[in-house]
Amino acid sequence: MKQIYFIINPKAGNGYCLNVWGKVETKLMEDKIPYFAFFTEYPGHAIKLASQIAASNHEPKVVIAVGGDGTMHEVVNGIVEYNNITLGFVPGGSGNDFSRGFHIPSEPEEALSVILHLIKKEAAIIDIGEVTMKDDSQAYFINNMGAGFDALISYEVNHSKVKAWLNKLSLGRLVYVYFLLKKLFSYNCTTIDLSIDGRRHILEKTWFVTVSNQPYYGGGMMIAPKAHPADGLLDITVVHNLSKLKLLLVFISVFWGKHIQFKEVKTFKGRTVSIQSSSSLYVHADGENLGYTPLNIHIQTKTLKVLTRVGSMRETGLKERDSNELQ
């Protein structure tokens, strides 16, 4: 069997992740499965740990992130340039949208069982998004990225103590709702200039743009119900031209993926996307703050090997599609 490395974020889920790791560790010992474990010590550390593991030799290895979407995001960014790594995930964060979108069980022992089962089978090969910022710096996302109101919410969530309190009450998912309501009334919408595969869209009074590789974000909102991480396309969602009150209505419907029925919600599919705006907008990737617009996004198809129940294109009956056909 390939060597298994765990990268654990002890701060994820406001420390709940250490309980998750305790359960995983007990199961590994019971089943006498050899492994290496590394704990992150500061933000960004998982990128370094993951790239060091990948670079240590050319042997194929399994790296399993234990934490939230931010931990998975860092691990992806650490291994993206190496082709000897297969990725796994045990959810231990507050939002855990990766596990929702990639069908990883929420119970730690169950997640581990699925991973150990899948190690013996073929991993899914999925797409990822590459974001290039104005200063040419690059970052990759596995779930989604966003610019505008949703990125502002991410920023507020990541810099607030409310998340810790809600996590203590096992209500971590509600932190996004709390900040949405808090920021809704002071937010100023902007005109955005969106290019998708060279086709330009000027969208006035825009709340936000998200670019998704899988359906879920923000702790369970089904922002891009038709997104599939192995279809060779990114799903773009724009919410614009609607009142604050109607935004709340759209927001409620997003948990069921019904928001796309509103005329103010535009959806597109594409391979390259550029976002410019009349004023600088906050940007996030997988819920981690990235900076500000303008930026360019490019899909890297079939780039990552992931231990997930989300099947390959062949298994799900999807065909490689042309983005223009689907807009």
Ligand SMILES: Nc1ncnc2c1ncn2[C@@H]1O[C@H](COP(=O)(O)OP(=O)(O)OP(=O)(O)O)[C@@H](O)[C@H]1O
């Ligand atoms: N030792 C550490 N001390 C402080 N912060 C850390 C440490 N290790 C990692 N981090 C940071 O913790 C942040 C949150 O991690 P993560 O997103 O995995 O958990 P979460 O926020 O609870 O879950 P989710 O993103 O699913 O809501 C990340 O930005 C990461 O860089």
